Each structure stands twice: as C-alpha cells, then as structure tokens.
Amino acid sequence: MITGSLLILALPLLVFTLAASSVLWRFYLQQLEADIAAQALLMADTVAPSLAAVATGHLPDGAFSPEAIASRWRRRSDARITIADARGVVRASSVGEGVGAPIDDTRRPGMRTALSGRSNATVWRSPNFVNEDTMYVNVPAWYGGQVTGVVRVAHTLTSLRKRVAQLRQTLLVAVLLYTLAIGLCTVAFAASIVRPAERLQRDAERIAGGDLSHRVEVRGPEEITQLARTLNHMTSRLEVLEGLRRRYVSDVSHELRTPLTAIRSMAETILKYGDSDTSLRERYLPRILTQTDRLARMVTQLLDLAQIESGHYVPALTPLSLAEVLDEVALTNAARAADLGVALDVRVSDRALSVRGDxxxxxxxxxxxxxxxxxxxxxxxxxxLSALxxxxxxxxxxxxxxxxxxxxxxxxxxxxxxxVETARSPLAGGTGLGLAIVRQIIESHGGRIxxxxxxxxxxxxxxxxxGASPSPLATRSSNPPTTESQE
Ligand SMILES: Nc1ncnc2c1ncn2[C@@H]1O[C@H](COP(=O)(O)OP(=O)(O)O)[C@@H](O)[C@H]1O
Ligand SMILES: [Mg+2]
Structure with missing residues (x-):
C-alpha cells in the first residue's frame, strides 16, 4: 500500500521535473540565440564600412577594423567572433584562428549562407571542441545595399547546460525529499493502525485459546477502540455463558444423582435383607419404580428443554382454537381432579378465540x-382455566x-x-423442570408468562x-417473563 501510494505520488512529480527542465532548456536556448543575434547584428553594422573598404583599400574615418572588433570581444570567454569579407576570406578572429584563409563551412556552418544575405543560427557539435555543443549565429554585414562580409558569433552551450542540469538536480532532490517525507508519514500512520490491530489479534487469539478472563486494552484509533470494546463485551458474555454451562452441568448431575442414590440403596437393602424380611420388597420396589419413572421423566424433560433452547426449535405456527386446547387439557385431567376433590373449570369468553401456535x-x-x-x-x-x-x-x-x-x-x-420445598415429597415426582419448559415454549411463540x-x-x-388475527407475529420474543430476574 505504501509503495503504491509513493509511486503514485512520485511518478507525476518526476515527469513534471523532466518536462520542466526540457522546457527551460529550450527557453534558455531561444533567449541565448536572441542575445547573440543582437550582438552579431550590432557588430555587423559596426564593421560593415571597414569591410566595404577591403575591396577599395580605403578605410573611412572612424570605422572599426575587423581586428579591433574581434580583439574587443576576446575578453568574453565563451563567445568567439569570426569576421570574413565579401569574398569569404577570414579577416579577423577573436581566437586568432584561420585569419587570411577562406572560410570553411564544413567546420563552421552557415557562413556562406549569410554571405548570400541570409542570417542564420545553428547549434552544432564542432569537432574542434569535443563534446561541446556550440551555437553559431551568422549575420551578413550590409553597407550601401551590398553584403560586404559576415560576422559570426559562436557560443558554447556548456554553461547553459550546467545551469539547467543544476536546476533539474535541485528539483529532483526536492521531489526525493518530499517523497521520503510523505513516505515516512505514511509508514507512521499505517503503523498506528496496524500495530494496535496486531495487538488486538494477539489478544483475540489468547481469548480464543480459552482465557476468557483476559480483557483487551482499549487504546488506539477510534476504529480499534471500538473493536476492542466489542471484543471485551463478547468475552464477558462468553464468560457468563461458560459459567451458566458449568452450573447447568453440575445441576443436572446433582439432580440425577439423588434418585439414583435412592434407587441404589433400596436395591441394596432388598438384596441384603430381602430374604429374611419379605416386607422390604413390598416397601421398596414401588419406590424404586417411582424413582425410575421420575428419572425417565427428568431425562425426557431435559431433552425437551435442550431442544427448545438450542434455538433450532421454531414452533410450527398455525391458527388454532384456544377453547379446544383448554378443553382437551381439562378433559385429560378431569378424572384426577375428581379424585383429588378439586373443581376443574374452563371459562372462555369467546369460543372462537384463536391463537397462532404449535x-x-x-x-x-x-x-x-x-x-x-x-x-x-x-x-x-x-x-x-380462562381466556380472553x-x-x-x-x-x-x-x-x-x-x-x-x-x-x-x-x-x-x-x-x-x-x-419451593425440596422436602416436599420427592416421591411425588416433581423435577423442577416443568415451568422452565413452559416459559421456553411461550417465549418461542412470542408470548410472555x-x-x-x-x-x-x-x-x-x-x-x-x-392473537391469530390480524397476525403481526414475532416468532421469538426476547422479553423475559416479569418474575424472571436473571440470565
Ligand atoms: N400452582 C402452584 N401452586 C404452588 N406452587 C407451585 C405451583 N406451580 C408451581 N409451583 C412451585 O414451583 C415449583 C416449580 O414447578 P415446576 O417447574 O413445574 O416443577 P415441578 O412441578 O416438577 O416441581 C414447584 O416445585 C412448586 O414449588
Ligand atoms: Mg410441574
């Protein structure tokens, strides 16, 4: 990510730097050409009368000789002046080269073109000056409507090149430093995100490894602290669930052990003393049966409860008549109620009352x-039993x-x-699971108890x-029963 963003940042800057230095180079070159051309023009005007005199042999008063012009320019180190007459013979040179000889355009281009009346400027790599580009500007000297000679100014581009190269270097260094600075900032920023995330990951691994008491330090950027808080919240809940699970297992074991112990001791007593005391069988065998029934009921209820609580149980909700359900329950218990001498009644305000349920x-x-x-x-x-x-x-x-x-x-x-009372005749067969199951079923119907x-x-x-109609029905309610105080 960092490399990518740096490349995106640095590449345009590099391209810009290179383009800028090339534009600058061209600009400087044009400027140089204009400067040199102005100088050459000035010299040509100055030297034109004396060049005209070369043919007549008479130098007018106040005219500058080509030698004088050339020597005045000798002090300028990077410009070289050459002056030739109308016949193409070099009359003067600021470096004192080839004077008296005809001009040689193979080595210094454009002079003969200027002799025909046309100014010209070229950049040429002269074999005399190895690896040194030189700009040549040739200007004809006009006098009395005639070209009387030519002035050439040659200027090496070495210092110009150096100047542009320096500029480019400065720009490149700036780009480099800038990219470096941005890079460092990006690394620091990324580290501020990544390091807390790594810490969080280590913590999460520790918790996943079973250390539920471990808590994550809430520190770092907003996103990280939020994640840390969520992780801690989740861990707390896991811890609570783990506690519940332990308690549940120990409760179940305890509840199963009590009747098992009773059954075992009664069976043992019958085995030991049953022969000598036959009444023991009559006393204990029915109790063994009752306890076995209770155990079986408990196991069935536990399985029931586990199924409902697993979250996989979704009641098959169909509209059904509540009166019918209550009647059935009353009818099933009618005989027992009569035996116990308890009146069992169903009072339903509206026989058509229906609910959605299993x-x-x-x-x-x-x-x-x-x-x-x-x-x-x-x-x-x-x-x-009543309903409304x-x-x-x-x-x-x-x-x-x-x-x-x-x-x-x-x-x-x-x-x-x-x-309520554990002493309340355990043989009567209570398991303490009935109301837990009732609550689970009602809640899975979206109801309350x-x-x-x-x-x-x-x-x-x-x-x-x-109700069954209009029927905006929640499949599972999270409302706890009002008397419920925990979990
Ligand atoms: N109608 C009631 N009147 C008095 N006590 C009740 C009544 N219903 C439930 N209880 C009490 O609530 C306890 C839990 O009931 P329940 O979960 O059905 O277990 P169980 O009936 O197996 O004992 C019972 O043991 C009893 O003490
Ligand atoms: Mg019960």
Whole structure:
C-alpha cells in the first residue's frame, strides 16, 4: 500500500521535473540565440564600412577594423567572433584562428549562407571542441545595399547546460525529499493502525485459546477502540455463558444423582435383607419404580428443554382454537381432579378465540400448569382455566385456590430444577423442570408468562399469546417473563 501510494505520488512529480527542465532548456536556448543575434547584428553594422573598404583599400574615418572588433570581444570567454569579407576570406578572429584563409563551412556552418544575405543560427557539435555543443549565429554585414562580409558569433552551450542540469538536480532532490517525507508519514500512520490491530489479534487469539478472563486494552484509533470494546463485551458474555454451562452441568448431575442414590440403596437393602424380611420388597420396589419413572421423566424433560433452547426449535405456527386446547387439557385431567376433590373449570369468553401456535406444545404448557395447580391445591379447592382477548393478544390464566408460593420464591419459579420445598415429597415426582419448559415454549411463540401468588390463597399464571388475527407475529420474543430476574 505504501509503495503504491509513493509511486503514485512520485511518478507525476518526476515527469513534471523532466518536462520542466526540457522546457527551460529550450527557453534558455531561444533567449541565448536572441542575445547573440543582437550582438552579431550590432557588430555587423559596426564593421560593415571597414569591410566595404577591403575591396577599395580605403578605410573611412572612424570605422572599426575587423581586428579591433574581434580583439574587443576576446575578453568574453565563451563567445568567439569570426569576421570574413565579401569574398569569404577570414579577416579577423577573436581566437586568432584561420585569419587570411577562406572560410570553411564544413567546420563552421552557415557562413556562406549569410554571405548570400541570409542570417542564420545553428547549434552544432564542432569537432574542434569535443563534446561541446556550440551555437553559431551568422549575420551578413550590409553597407550601401551590398553584403560586404559576415560576422559570426559562436557560443558554447556548456554553461547553459550546467545551469539547467543544476536546476533539474535541485528539483529532483526536492521531489526525493518530499517523497521520503510523505513516505515516512505514511509508514507512521499505517503503523498506528496496524500495530494496535496486531495487538488486538494477539489478544483475540489468547481469548480464543480459552482465557476468557483476559480483557483487551482499549487504546488506539477510534476504529480499534471500538473493536476492542466489542471484543471485551463478547468475552464477558462468553464468560457468563461458560459459567451458566458449568452450573447447568453440575445441576443436572446433582439432580440425577439423588434418585439414583435412592434407587441404589433400596436395591441394596432388598438384596441384603430381602430374604429374611419379605416386607422390604413390598416397601421398596414401588419406590424404586417411582424413582425410575421420575428419572425417565427428568431425562425426557431435559431433552425437551435442550431442544427448545438450542434455538433450532421454531414452533410450527398455525391458527388454532384456544377453547379446544383448554378443553382437551381439562378433559385429560378431569378424572384426577375428581379424585383429588378439586373443581376443574374452563371459562372462555369467546369460543372462537384463536391463537397462532404449535398445538402439541401449547397442550404441553397447560398440562404442566394444570398438573402443578392440582398438585398444590388441597381437597375442596378449584382450578380455573380462562381466556380472553385484549388488543391483539390473547390472555390465558391458570388460577388455583391452593397453598400459593411464598413471595421470595416467585422470581426463581421458572428456573430449571427450582422447587419451593425440596422436602416436599420427592416421591411425588416433581423435577423442577416443568415451568422452565413452559416459559421456553411461550417465549418461542412470542408470548410472555407471569405469575402472581398470595401465600395460602392461591396462585395465578397469566400467559399472553399473540392473537391469530390480524397476525403481526414475532416468532421469538426476547422479553423475559416479569418474575424472571436473571440470565
Ligand atoms: N400452582 C402452584 N401452586 C404452588 N406452587 C407451585 C405451583 N406451580 C408451581 N409451583 C412451585 O414451583 C415449583 C416449580 O414447578 P415446576 O417447574 O413445574 O416443577 P415441578 O412441578 O416438577 O416441581 C414447584 O416445585 C412448586 O414449588
Ligand atoms: Mg410441574
């Protein structure tokens, strides 16, 4: 990324530098040519009369001789002056070269062209000056309408080249320094992002490795601190879940062990003393059966609960008549209620009342609630199932006139394995899982469950289910039941 951005930055600057130095070079060259041409023109005008005199042999008053002009320019180091007459014979040279000889255009171009009346300028690499470009400007000397000779000014381009090269070098150094500075800034910036990200990754690996108590330091750029906070939040939740899982496993083990221990000790007693005391069999075998039933029920309920809680359970929601469900539950429990001397009634305000739900699961819910109500209601009491519709919801209540639940137990009633009194005849078969399952089923239907109870007077479970019509139905609600205080 850094290399890429630097290239993008540096390349245009480099191209610009090269283009600028080439433009400058051409500009300087034009300027030089104009300068030299002006000088040459001036000299040609000055020397024209004396060149005209070469033919007549008479030098007019105040005319400068070619020698005088050439010697005046001798002091200028990088300009060389050559003056030839109309016949093409060199009359004077600032470097004292080839005087008296005819001009030689193979070595110094353009002089003969100027003799025919045309000024010209060329850049030429003279064999005399190795590797040194020279600009030649040839100007005809006019006098009395005649070309009387030619003045040539030669100027090497060495110093010009040096100047442009220096400029280019300065620009290149500037580009280099600039690119370097930007590069360093980019590296520093990238490091400020990458280093915290690497730190975060190490932390995440540590947490993934099982160290759930580890927390990430919240430091660095905004994006990183946000990520760190999220990671910490996630880790906290994992830690809580891990704690719940441990507690769950230990609860389950404990709950399974109690009946197993009882079964084992009763079986052992029968085995040891059963022959001598035959009444032991009659006493213990039914209890063994009851405990085995309870164990089996517990396992079934645990599997049920696990299935519902796994999140894979989505109730098959179909519109169904609530009255029918409640009637079925009442009918199934009618004989038992009669045995117990408890009145079991169904009161539905509207027979057409319907909800969307999984029929079997809803039957399971009310079976559980009625089972509890019958169990904790003494002879002569009443258990009432009722339903009414309110604001798109359907409210179902299961009320009894039983012993009730002491208020301090109410917040825990829906917890797994929670029973108000553990001493309350374990042989009666309670597992403490029934209400946990009830809550899970109701919530998976997008409903809610509440419990109110007054000790000694009775208990009331209130269930709120989404109605079947108009049917804006949540498949899964996150609302906890009101009495629930944890998880
Ligand atoms: N209608 C009720 N009246 C009094 N106590 C109740 C009633 N329903 C539930 N409980 C209490 O809540 C506890 C949990 O009920 P539940 O989860 O169904 O377990 P279980 O019925 O297997 O004991 C019961 O043990 C009981 O103490
Ligand atoms: Mg129960």
């Amino acid at each position: 029929r079997d699961r809803l039957v399971q819910v009310f079976m559980n609630l009625v089972d509890n109500a019958l169990r904790y209601t003494p002879r002569g009491g009443a258990v009432t 519709s309110t604001r798109g919801h359907v409210e179902v209540t299961v009320a009894d006139t039983g012993q009730g639940v002491p208020p301090e137990h109410l917040p825990h009633l829906f917890d797994r394995f929670y029973r 509440k419990v109110t109870s007054s000790h000694g007077k009775g208990t009331l479970f209130l269930i709120e289910l989404p």
